[in-house]
Amino acid sequence: MINKVQKHEQEVVLDILRQDPSRSMFIYGDILQNGWETDYQEVWIDRSIKGIDAIYLRYHKNLVIYAIHAIEDIEALKTFIHGLPIQFLSGCKKHLELLGLDTLEPFKFREMYFCECQELMNTVTNKQVIMAEPKHAKAIAEAIIQISEFAEMTSLEERIERITERLSSGKGRAAIIIDGDKVIAHANTAVETDNAVMVGAVLTLPAYRNQGLASQVVSTLTKHCLDDGKIPCLFYDNPKAGSIYHRLGYVTFDTWMMGTKL
Numbered sequence: 001m002i003n004k005v006q007k008h009e010q011e012v013v014l015d016i017l018r019q020d021p022s023r024s025m026f027i028y029g030d031i032l033q034n035g036w037e038t039d040y041q042e043v044w045i046d047r048s049i050k051g052i053d054a055i056y057l058r059y060h061k062n063l064v065i066y067a068i069h070a071i072e073d074i075e076a077l078k079t080f081i082h083g084l085p086i087q088f089l090s091g092c093k094k095h096l097e098l099l100g101l102d103t104l105e106p107f108k109f110r111e112m113y114f115c116e117c118q119e120l121m122n123t124v125t126n127k128q129v130i131m132a133e134p135k136h137a138k139a140i141a142e143a144i145i146q147i148s149e150f151a152e153m154t155s156l157e158e159r160i161e162r163i164t165e166r167l168s169s170g171k172g173r174a175a176i177i178i179d180g181d182k183v184i185a186h187a188n189t190a191v192e193t194d195n196a197v198m199v200g201a202v203l204t205l206p207a208y209r210n211q212g213l214a215s216q217v218v219s220t221l222t223k224h225c226l227d228d229g230k231i232p233c234l235f236y237d238n239p240k241a242g243s244i245y246h247r248l249g250y251v252t253f254d255t256w257m258m259g260t261k262l
Helices: 007-018 025-034 074-082 093-098 134-144 156-169 213-227 239-247
Strands: 002-004 041-048 051-059 062-067 088-092 107-117 129-131 174-179 182-192 196-204 231-236 250-261
Touching: 002 074, 007 025, 007 041, 007 051, 025 041, 025 051, 025 062, 025 182, 025 196, 051 093, 062 093, 088 093, 093 250, 107 239, 129 213, 134 156, 134 174, 134 182, 134 196, 174 213, 182 213, 196 213, 213 231, 213 239, 231 239, 231 250, 239 250
Parallel strands: 062 088, 196 231
Antiparallel strands: 002 041, 041 051, 051 062, 088 250, 107 231, 107 250, 129 174, 174 182, 182 196
């Protein structure tokens, strides 16, 4: 049975998530940052006689899944997911397999290597790399929408608003390189918890590639996070990008799946 998390269940849910900090990072981090229910975020648990089988979190148009046991009532899960205003569905591969997603409405999935960095190696420094401020939000958003894999996820206006809010509130951070009034290389933290962060939106504008700029922003951001006592994690499916991350000390420990509704 799928229900919104009630107040008396909140600590139980957090205890489950704390036991697996990297894999549960999106759900745990979003709860810490945004609370249990807002107009853009909701949290549910899926219960059976075994206890809590899964935890589901909707953040805007994204549904993130953390599964503990195989789901018994697939039809109820299908009805639940179909009724949500979502475009994306994600989670670790073994967790999504527990849901029997082949029986649900089609999602086109990308499989990505899931990595973390305990120690930065081969540090790449560049005085041009700076930590972004809210005033950079528009330039960051304009850079992101030039990259095909990010372009269709949300509008420019929504991106500017979200980036401004995250940088202003301290919920996120970003390392950038600027040329004139343009952000030409970028990496940010998509979510942060008390002991881990997710690095994402790593990009270099096409005209500036093959200069090592991606390595520089990721290196700077990784050091920034490690210095704060937080373990940075990231995903990749591009072997060239993977070679950058592994040189910096990132190690693969799982597979992350991101599904887009067809």
